Amino acid sequence: MPLDRSRDTKEATLENLSPIMLGLIGSAAAGLMTAVGALPILLGKVPSRPTRDMLLGFAAGVMLAASFFSLIIPALEAAEVQHGAGAIPAAIAVVGILIGMGAVHLMNELLPHEHFKTGREGPDAASLRRVWLFIIAITIHNFPEGLAVGVGFGSGGMLGGLPLAIGIGLQNAPEGLAVAVALLGEGYSRRRAWWIAALTGLVEPIGGVIGAGVITLAAPLLPWGLAFAAGAMLYVISHEIIPETHRSGHQNKATLGLAIGLAVMLFLDVWLG
Numbered sequence: 152m153p154l155d156r157s158r159d160t161k162e163a164t165l166e167n168l169s170p171i172m173l174g175l176i177g178s179a180a181a182g183l184m185t186a187v188g189a190l191p192i193l194l195g196k197v198p199s200r201p202t203r204d205m206l207l208g209f210a211a212g213v214m215l216a217a218s219f220f221s222l223i224i225p226a227l228e229a230a231e232v233q234h235g236a237g238a239i240p241a242a243i244a245v246v247g248i249l250i251g252m253g254a255v256h257l258m259n260e261l262l263p264h265e266h267f268k269t270g271r272e273g274p275d276a277a278s279l280r281r282v283w284l285f286i287i288a289i290t291i292h293n294f295p296e297g298l299a300v301g302v303g304f305g306s307g308g309m310l311g312g313l314p315l316a317i318g319i320g321l322q323n324a325p326e327g328l329a330v331a332v333a334l335l336g337e338g339y340s341r342r343r344a345w346w347i348a349a350l351t352g353l354v355e356p357i358g359g360v361i362g363a364g365v366i367t368l369a370a371p372l373l374p375w376g377l378a379f380a381a382g383a384m385l386y387v388i389s390h391e392i393i394p395e396t397h398r399s400g401h402q403n404k405a406t407l408g409l410a411i412g413l414a415v416m417l418f419l420d421v422w423l424g
């Protein structure tokens with residue numbers, strides 16, 4: 152009898168989880184995909200640069216579609232519920248996106264400089280600095296990604312959050328791989344490269360809980376939160392991810408990856424959302 156009861160409660164809790172718990176679980180699962188994506192490093196199988204550029208292009212495509220279909224359009228819809236159709240929802244989305252882009256830009260500008268002024272000297276200092284700037288940008292943008300997943304679960308329950316959690320998880324895998332490979336190239340051990348890549352994904356559940364919590368407590372913030380998360384992602388796509396995929400001359404593969412990522416996310420969002 153006790154066995155049966157515990158099974159019942161387990162099933163019940165899955166359905167009755169609070170939005171904040173859903174946000175935590177969903178964003179943690181998405182964040183874990185960063186570590187999963189970096190696994191080939193631990194196994195000693197590093198995909199070739201063209202393949203990596205295509206995979207990272209895929210990540211850019213997924214993020215691009217997620218920005219619009221899972222964040223900007225829901226932001227407009229949420230703003231229309233609050234303010235009616237017209238200029239105000241559009242203005243909220245535009246300003247929210249610009250604040251999100253500006254925030255990541257500021258973090259990019261402010262955070263690393265202190266760290267690198269006194270950093271390692273020598274011929275490879277510039278390359279090491281570039282790699283760490285990339286990693287910091289990935290880590291920073293994982294926060295609004297977690298936020299987006301949390302906001303999705305917080306505002307739309309299971310159906311609101313699931314497409315975002317899947318999409319964000321999908322694009323985290325190539326991002327984790329890119330981070331680990333970049334560190335490997337700077338002479339880090341496989342294990343350390345994998346751990347650092349995994350750590351960049353752990354920012355997501357923090358964003359997830361905050362996103363779900365804030366939206367549950369303060370619904371007026373919903374359109375702002377969604378637009379902000381979209382802006383932060385768009386900044387990283389343009390400023391870090393696409394340039395990284397083009398740096399070694401594999402633009403065609405990178406663009407093919409982007410097209411596939413965009414198509415997959417668009418399909419997922421319309422199908423599941």
Ligand SMILES: [Zn+2]
Nearest residue numbers: 214296322326
């Ligand atoms: Zn991303």
